[in-house]
Amino acid sequence: MRAPDLITDPAALAEQFRTFVAGHGPACRCEARFGDFSVTANFHGFTPQTSYGQALRPVRHAAAPALTIHVFDGEACGLARPRLAWTLPDFGPKRVVPGWSSDNRTVYLLRGENGLAVADWQAKEAFIWMPSSDAVPWYERAAPFRWLFDGLAARLGMATLHAAAVGIDGEGVLLVGRGGVGKSTLALACLGNGFDYVGDDYCLFSQASTPQAHALYSTAKWKKDATVTPAWLNSISPDAVDTTQQKNIVFVDAAKPQSLVDSLRVKAIVIPSIGGTTQARLEAMPQQAALPHVITSTLAQSEAGAAPLVRAVGHLVRSVPAYRLHMTRDPQESVSAIRDLLAKASDAGRVV
Incomplete structure (x- = not known):
C-alpha cells in the first residue's frame, strides 16, 4: 500500500x-x-x-x-x-x-x-x-473531548472549569480545588441526597446577568480506594473502571436521572478541605483568595489560552462569595452545610 x-x-x-x-x-x-x-x-x-x-x-x-x-x-x-x-x-x-x-x-x-x-x-x-x-481510554470515554471543548468554549465566550457543580431548585455552588480535596466526594454525597447535579469534575462556565455552570457530562467518578465514600455508592455497581486512574465510573443518567440538570445559577464558590475538625463548618474567605483554588487545576488541565481563562475566572470570583468548607469524615454533615448555604441564598436573593 x-x-x-x-x-x-x-x-x-x-x-x-x-x-x-x-x-x-x-x-x-x-x-x-x-x-x-x-x-x-x-x-x-x-x-x-x-x-x-x-x-x-x-x-x-x-x-x-x-x-x-x-x-x-x-x-x-x-x-x-x-x-x-x-x-x-x-x-x-x-x-x-x-x-x-x-x-x-x-x-x-x-x-x-x-x-x-x-x-x-x-x-x-x-x-x-x-x-x-x-x-x-476510559478517562476519555467518561469525559469525551474535554481537551477539544476547552478551545470551543473560549471561542464561544465560555470556559471549561475543573470544578463540580451541585444545587437545589436551579441555584448551586461550584466546588473547586486541586484533585483529592474532596470535590467529587462532596458532589456525589449531594447527588445521593437529591441535589441537582451538573457534574463532579468538569463543567462549563458562562457569565451573563448571573454566573452559570452548565453540564458537560452525565458521568460521575470516585476513587476505588477512597477513604470516604457516600453511602449510596456502596449499593450500586460501577458501570466501568478506569484502571489508569483507579476510579469507578457510573452513568448518572441511569443511576439518578431525576437529579440531572442542564445548568445552575452559581451562588457561591466552595473550597472543600478534609480533616482537622469535628464538625463541618463554612468559613467565609476573601473572594480574591479563592482565585488560585479555581484557576490552578483548571489552567493546568486546559488546552485553551491562559489569558481568557484567567479573565473568566477572575470575573467569576468577583461575582459571588467564596467559602472554605471544613469537612469531617461524615459527608452528610458537609451536605447539610451546603444545603443551609443554598437556603440562605434562596431566602435572601443572595448568599450572606
Whole structure:
C-alpha cells in the first residue's frame, strides 16, 4: 500500500479528513448540549457499542451545531495515520501542538491514544484520528473531548472549569480545588441526597446577568480506594473502571436521572478541605483568595489560552462569595452545610 502523502500544514490535514468523510457512508452519530449551543459527534468505523458519546449530555432541540466532530477508527475505516511534516520544536507539554496551531486551526497530538486531531474553528469542524476504538481510554470515554471543548468554549465566550457543580431548585455552588480535596466526594454525597447535579469534575462556565455552570457530562467518578465514600455508592455497581486512574465510573443518567440538570445559577464558590475538625463548618474567605483554588487545576488541565481563562475566572470570583468548607469524615454533615448555604441564598436573593 502506498504511504500517505506528507502533509505540511493544518489546512491540508483538515482537508484530507474532509475528503474522506465526503466519500464514505454514514457514521454513528450523537448530538449533545454545550451550554446554550450544541455539538455533533460522528464516529466513523465505530459501532454503537464502541463509540463513546454516551457520557455527553443529549440535546433536546438541536440547532446548527457550534462544532461538528468526526472521529475515525483508523483500522476499521481503512484510514492510515496521516504523515505530518512536524518536528520536535513544534510540540508543547500538552496535547496542543503550538507549532502547528493558530487562531483559525488547532492541531493536537493525542499521546494516550496514539492519535492526532485538528480543529478548523472557522469551518466549525474537528477531526480526530485514532488507530482503533480499542485505543480510547476510559478517562476519555467518561469525559469525551474535554481537551477539544476547552478551545470551543473560549471561542464561544465560555470556559471549561475543573470544578463540580451541585444545587437545589436551579441555584448551586461550584466546588473547586486541586484533585483529592474532596470535590467529587462532596458532589456525589449531594447527588445521593437529591441535589441537582451538573457534574463532579468538569463543567462549563458562562457569565451573563448571573454566573452559570452548565453540564458537560452525565458521568460521575470516585476513587476505588477512597477513604470516604457516600453511602449510596456502596449499593450500586460501577458501570466501568478506569484502571489508569483507579476510579469507578457510573452513568448518572441511569443511576439518578431525576437529579440531572442542564445548568445552575452559581451562588457561591466552595473550597472543600478534609480533616482537622469535628464538625463541618463554612468559613467565609476573601473572594480574591479563592482565585488560585479555581484557576490552578483548571489552567493546568486546559488546552485553551491562559489569558481568557484567567479573565473568566477572575470575573467569576468577583461575582459571588467564596467559602472554605471544613469537612469531617461524615459527608452528610458537609451536605447539610451546603444545603443551609443554598437556603440562605434562596431566602435572601443572595448568599450572606
